[in-house]
Amino acid sequence: MKFSIQATDSQSKARAGEITTDHGLIQTPIFMPVGTAGSVKAVHQRELSDDVQAQIILGNTYHLFLRPGLDVLHKAGGLHQFNSWGHPILTDSGGYQVYSLSGTRKIKEAGVTFKSHIDGSTHVFTPENVMDIQRTIGADIIMAFDECTPYPCEFSYARASMDMTHRWLKRCCERFDTTEGLYGYTQTLFPIVQGSVFPELRKQSAEKIASFEREGNAIGGLSVGEPAEMMYEMTEMVCGILPEDKPRYLMGVGTPANILETIALGIDMFDCVMPTRNARNGMLFTTQGIINIKNEKWKNDFSPIDETLGGYVSTTYTKAYLRHLVVSKEYLAAQIASVHNLTFYLWLVKQAREKILEGTFYAWKNSMVEQVMRRL
Amino acid sequence: MKFSIQATDSQSKARAGEITTDHGLIQTPIFMPVGTAGSVKAVHQRELSDDVQAQIILGNTYHLFLRPGLDVLHKAGGLHQFNSWGHPILTDSGGYQVYSLSGTRKIKEAGVTFKSHIDGSTHVFTPENVMDIQRTIGADIIMAFDECTPYPCEFSYARASMDMTHRWLKRCCERFDTTEGLYGYTQTLFPIVQGSVFPELRKQSAEKIASFEREGNAIGGLSVGEPAEMMYEMTEMVCGILPEDKPRYLMGVGTPANILETIALGIDMFDCVMPTRNARNGMLFTTQGIINIKNEKWKNDFSPIDETLGGYVSTTYTKAYLRHLVVSKEYLAAQIASVHNLTFYLWLVKQAREKILEGTFYAWKNSMVEQVMRRL
Ligand SMILES: [Zn+2]
Ligand SMILES: [Zn+2]
Numbered sequence: 001m002k003f004s005i006q007a008t009d010s011q012s013k014a015r016a017g018e019i020t021t022d023h024g025l026i027q028t029p030i031f032m033p034v035g036t037a038g039s040v041k042a043v044h045q046r047e048l049s050d051d052v053q054a055q056i057i058l059g060n061t062y063h064l065f066l067r068p069g070l071d072v073l074h075k076a077g078g079l080h081q082f083n084s085w086g087h088p089i090l091t092d093s094g095g096y097q098v099y100s101l102s103g104t105r106k107i108k109e110a111g112v113t114f115k116s117h118i119d120g121s122t123h124v125f126t127p128e129n130v131m132d133i134q135r136t137i138g139a140d141i142i143m144a145f146d147e148c149t150p151y152p153c154e155f156s157y158a159r160a161s162m163d164m165t166h167r168w169l170k171r172c173c174e175r176f177d178t179t180e181g182l183y184g185y186t187q188t189l190f191p192i193v194q195g196s197v198f199p200e201l202r203k204q205s206a207e208k209i210a211s212f213e214r215e216g217n218a219i220g221g222l223s224v225g226e227p228a229e230m231m232y233e234m235t236e237m238v239c240g241i242l243p244e245d246k247p248r249y250l251m252g253v254g255t256p257a258n259i260l261e262t263i264a265l266g267i268d269m270f271d272c273v274m275p276t277r278n279a280r281n282g283m284l285f286t287t288q289g290i291i292n293i294k295n296e297k298w299k300n301d302f303s304p305i306d307e308t309l310g311g312y313v314s315t316t317y318t319k320a321y322l323r324h325l326v327v328s329k330e331y332l333a334a335q336i337a338s339v340h341n342l343t344f345y346l347w348l349v350k351q352a353r354e355k356i357l358e359g360t361f362y363a364w365k366n367s368m369v370e371q372v373m374r375r376l
Numbered sequence: 377m378k379f380s381i382q383a384t385d386s387q388s389k390a391r392a393g394e395i396t397t398d399h400g401l402i403q404t405p406i407f408m409p410v411g412t413a414g415s416v417k418a419v420h421q422r423e424l425s426d427d428v429q430a431q432i433i434l435g436n437t438y439h440l441f442l443r444p445g446l447d448v449l450h451k452a453g454g455l456h457q458f459n460s461w462g463h464p465i466l467t468d469s470g471g472y473q474v475y476s477l478s479g480t481r482k483i484k485e486a487g488v489t490f491k492s493h494i495d496g497s498t499h500v501f502t503p504e505n506v507m508d509i510q511r512t513i514g515a516d517i518i519m520a521f522d523e524c525t526p527y528p529c530e531f532s533y534a535r536a537s538m539d540m541t542h543r544w545l546k547r548c549c550e551r552f553d554t555t556e557g558l559y560g561y562t563q564t565l566f567p568i569v570q571g572s573v574f575p576e577l578r579k580q581s582a583e584k585i586a587s588f589e590r591e592g593n594a595i596g597g598l599s600v601g602e603p604a605e606m607m608y609e610m611t612e613m614v615c616g617i618l619p620e621d622k623p624r625y626l627m628g629v630g631t632p633a634n635i636l637e638t639i640a641l642g643i644d645m646f647d648c649v650m651p652t653r654n655a656r657n658g659m660l661f662t663t664q665g666i667i668n669i670k671n672e673k674w675k676n677d678f679s680p681i682d683e684t685l686g687g688y689v690s691t692t693y694t695k696a697y698l699r700h701l702v703v704s705k706e707y708l709a710a711q712i713a714s715v716h717n718l719t720f721y722l723w724l725v726k727q728a729r730e731k732i733l734e735g736t737f738y739a740w741k742n743s744m745v746e747q748v749m750r751r752l
Contacts, residue, residue, distance in 0.1 A: 038700065042707035046688055068675075068700040075676050076696065082678075084692050299444075300451050302458075312422055316460050320452060324414065324444040331418035331710055 001141070001188040001215045003247050011362035013239060013266035016353045019216075019247055021140040022185035023080065023088045026055045028247060028268040029352055031259065031345045032090060034276065037063045038083040041276050042334040043342065045085050051311050052342040053350075056088040056140075058271045061133055062097035065123075066116050070136045078138025078183045090271070091139040092251075093130050093192075096148050096220075107147060109164065127171035131179065131189075138183050143218065144172040146192040151225040158196035165194045166208050173212060190249060192220040193238050197230050206241035216269075217242045218249040223258070223272075232261055239266035256285060256348055256372045260365045263352050275345045279337035282326045285344045289374040291319070293337070298323045305340055309347055313339040348372070377517070377564040377591045379623050387738035389615060389642035392729045395592075395623055397516040398561035399456065399464045402431045404623060404644040405728055407635065407721045408466060410652065413439045414459040417652050418710040419718065421461050427687050428718040429726075432464040432516075434647045437509055438473035441499075442492050446512045454514025454559045466647070467515035469506050469568075472524050472596075472628075483523060485540065503547035507555065507565075514559050519594060520548040522568040527601040534572035541570045542584050549588060566625060568596040569614050573606050582617035592645075593618045594625040599634070599648075608637055615642035632661060632724055632748045636741045639728050651721045655713035658702045661720045665750040667695070669713070674699045681716055685723055689715040724748070 002020040009015070019026040033040045033048065035057045040048055048054045059079055068082070076082035079089055098105050098114045105114035111126030125133075127145045134142035146165040149158050169191045176189045191209045195201030209217055219238050222231045235250060242248055249269035250262050259270050275285060284291040287308040291298070301319040309315075317336050325333035351368075355361040378396040385391065395402040409416045409424065411433045416424055424430045435455055444458070452458035455465055474481050474490045481490035487502030501509075503521045510518035522541040525534050545567050552565045567585045571577030585593055595614050598607045611626060618624055625645035626638050635646050651661060660667040663684040667674070677695040685691075693712050701709035727744075731737040 037704045037706060038697070039704075039706045039708040042711070044689075044708065044711060045692070063704075067704050068696070072676060072696060072700070076678055076694075082694075082697055082700075084694070084697070300448060302452055313420075316421070318452075318458075318460070320444070320448060321414070321458055321460070324448070324458075328413045328415075328439075328443050330413060330415045331707065332415040332420065334707055335418070335420060335711065 001186065003216065003245065005245070007357045007359075009264070009356050009361045010359065012264040012365070014263050014352070014356050014361050015266065015268065016356040017247065017268055021088045023086060023140050024055070026088055027353060029263045029349045030055055030269055031349045032056050032058045032269065032271040033342050033345075034058045034060070034271055034273045035083070035085075036060045037067060038079060040338070040342070041280070042331075042338040043276075045083065047339050048085070048342075049087065051313060051339055053346050054087070054342065056090060057085060059089055059091045059137065059139060060097060061091050061094035061130065061137065064091070064137055065094060065133055066118055070133060073138070074136050074182070078136075080138065088141070089139040090141040091134050091137050091143065093143040093145040094125055094133070095146050096252075098125060099148055099150075109167070127168040128175040131172055131175040135179055135182055135187065138181065138187070140185070140187060141216065142187055142189055144169050144189060144191045146194060146220055148221050148224070149194060149196045151197065153196045155198055158194075158198055158201055162194045162201055162205050165192065166205070169209070169212060173214075188215045190214060190216045190218045192218045192251070193242070194221045195234075196221055197226050197234060199234070199237060202234050202238050203241065206238040210242055214246075216247040216249060218251055220251045222250065223252045223254050228258060228261075231258070232265065235262050235267065236265045256345070257369045259348065260352065260369050263349070264362070264365055270349070275341035276338045279341040280334045282333070282337065284337060285341050285372065286376070287344070287347070287372065289372060289376040291376050293319065293323050293326055305336070306344070309340075309344055311343050314343060377562065379592065379621065381621070383733045383735075385640070385732050385737045386735065388640035388741070390639050390728070390732050390737050391642065391644070392732040393623065393644055397464045399462060399516050400431070402464055403729060405639045405725045406431055406645055407725045408432050408434045408645065408647040409718050409721075410434045410436070410647055410649045411459070411461075412436045413443060414455060416714070416718070417656070418707075418714040419652075421459065423715050424461070424718075425463065427689060427715055429722050430463070430718065432466060433461060435465055435467045435513065435515060436473060437467050437470035437506065437513065440467070440513055441470060441509055442494055446509060449514070450512050450558070454512075456514065464517070465515040466517040467510050467513050467519065468627075469519040469521040470501055470509070471522050474501060475524055485543075503544040504551040507548055507551040511555055511558055511563065514557065514563070516561070516563060517592065518552075518563055518565055520545050520565060520567045522570055522596055524597050524600070525570060525572045527573065529572045531574055531577075534570075534574055534577055538570045538577055538581050541568065542581070545585070545588060549590075564591045566590060566592045566594045568594045568627070569618070570597045571610075572597055573602050573610060575610070575613060578610050578614055579617065582614040586618055590622075592623040592625060594627055596627045598626065599628045599630050604634065604637075607634070608641065611638050611643065612641045632721070633745045635721075635724065636728065636745050639725070640738070640741055646725070651717035652714045655717045656710045658709070658713065660713060661717050661748065662752070663720070663723070663748065665748060665752040667752050669695065669699045669702055681712070682720070685716075685720055687719050690719060
């Protein structure tokens with residue numbers, strides 16, 4: 001993996017960069033659609049590349065490990081072959097999903113014991129086997145096995161958890177660095193900064209993570225319920241410590257405003273289920289603001305979903321038609337809304353990139369945050 | 377509407393024709409995907425035209441009447457404008473759905489009183505208002521309001537019902553012929569032959585229907601549970617009476633074998649929910665036979681769904697991937713399987729047309745029925 005920076009904004013920490021992987025180029029800042037079980041829900045792979053113009057998608061190790069399972073993925077030749085997505089993929093470490101199975105998982109120094117939400121079977125994730133699992137899945141960028149603390153979280157728990165995450169990272173790196181990719185292309189490992197919302201822990205963790213000198217770094221444990229201002233504060237502090245010449249990935253973020261504000265703080269990569277999950281609930285992000293398409297006011301609105309955005313889905317189907325599909329619980333409702341919202345998210349980060357390259361990012365960002373977050 | 381015949385098969389009653397409508401050409405024999413509520417479930421309009429290569433789709437009057445309702449459809453400028461499908465559309469009369477609401481509907485000479493399955497509200501369909509409703513929906517081809525008898529059905533009930541359907545047809549024609557389309561293009565009305573599985577009733581009904589001299593004719597009340605041989609027998613007899621120079625539409629049919637066998641009897645048009653409904657249950661129709669994709673045997677089959685069929689969906693995604701999506705209850709499962717099955721159905725009727733034009737239909741049909749109906 002290579003990372004190069006084309007431009008940095010003079011009024012903020014925003015930067016426009018390029019990540020080169022064996023599956024192609026990623027222009028940053030970038031948003032990664034979430035393809036939980038090897039499929040971005042309700043979106044064809046062709047739509048992802050041609051309409052949404054996604055450059056990299058995310059897969060969830062926990063879900064892929066349970067279904068289709070490692071045996072199928074290995075025989076397929078990895079996830080890219082299995083789901084016919086030829087562009088870059090990033091996998092999370094499975095930790096986040098496992099912790100949300102509260103009551104059915106046990107976290108110990110050795111690893112985490114958990115029960116499958118599908119059949120109740122018991123499994124163990126360790127820093128070592130999570131590296132092996134992600135080798136088998138075969139994503140271009142894989143994540144270290146960490147503990148993601150909830151919000152709020154006691155200082156003492158956050159500190160102990162962070163320390164364990166650091167020890168686990170050492171084990172992840174040892175395993176990763178002594179193994180190879182299975183399918184003939186290179187994988188890279190990103191470590192994750194933790195520390196909850198405590199500035200001194202975040203500082204410690206960022207310094208520790210930076211010292212591992214991996215090819216990219218991630219910030220985890222944010223966007224878990226804390227106020228946005230707190231998320232921005234932590235992100236700003238951590239970005240000040242993580243190396244400038246490596247991509248920074250803010251995990252699980254976020255709203256269009258969150259994304260624009262943290263691009264301004266130096267973040268290069270994002271993922272979030274919001275555009276697809278909210279699409280399935282009838283909430284649309286548009287260039288003009290946020291639409292609850294179930295609302296009666298759209299019943300007779302025969303204008304395209306979002307003319308400014310362009311693209312087949314957003315300009316062919318009308319608001320009235322999409323509302324009808326949502327009300328009628330038609331499959332096509334989720335399909336249209338998901339492609340639309342993802343197209344918007346990718347448009348937003350592409351616009352941000354262009355503004356950074358032009359040197360007009362900061363003012364644009366401030367007006368855009370207001371424009372895209374207003375309720376229509 | 378115009379209908380012309382390009383070729384007739386020498387060894388059967390099959391014919392290759394063309395229907396010209398104000399929304400474009402339909403090459404027969406043709407299969408019409410069912411778009412119940414203005415959407416063919418899980419399939420984008422672009423996929424319908426470009427991948428499936430559908431030439432005409434069907435809408436259900438009952439569903440469209442309830443949702444989005446006539447007011448929205450009228451304001452939209454008709455269904456084509458509303459759902460962005462620019463090619464021909466056919467609507468059924470709403471009768472079929474209303475009769476299946478058994479217990480909540482009352483059939484009288486004047487019309488049928490029924491309760492909405494959505495909110496329990498009471499409505500009345502009459503031969504006259506069903507014409508008005510289909511004027512408002514604005515399909516190119518609209519259907520007479522008939523009673524579709526169940527199977528089995530007493531002879532006396534079938535006869536009385538058929539007679540009422542004939543009286544209703546007179547009322548439909550009077551209303552239709554004294555009104556005009558609302559959106560500047562022409563609509564045409566197809567009457568429907570009934571008579572259950574009783575040869576003398578079918579003969580009477582076909583003669584009566586033919587005497588109305590409409591631009592096309594339909595056969596209803598079949599594919600409702602009777603043995604296939606009985607369906608073929610009725611279809612053969614009715615086709616022998618209905619005029620040769622007008623398209624014949626066999627409603628609600630059917631399996632690939634049903635379609636091929638009744639093309640051989642002189643049928644030009646088909647519709648059925650089978651390709652899309654079965655797709656959502658993991659049953660695939662392919663050029664090599666029928667696949668239950670949930671079956672364990674496909675777990676590690678990384679071959680395309682159907683290489684012979686061609687097209688993005690059938691050649692990009694593998695059987696193993698589709699099986700995983702079905703097992704994981706992913707949206708994309710229904711999307712892939714629906715586009716695939718419809719592509720197969722349209723391929724099948726296109727092949728039939730080509731074989732009729734080449735003069736090789738009959739032998740091809742016999743071998744193809746075996747090939748596509750075998751279980752893989
Ligand atoms: Zn999120
Ligand atoms: Zn059917």
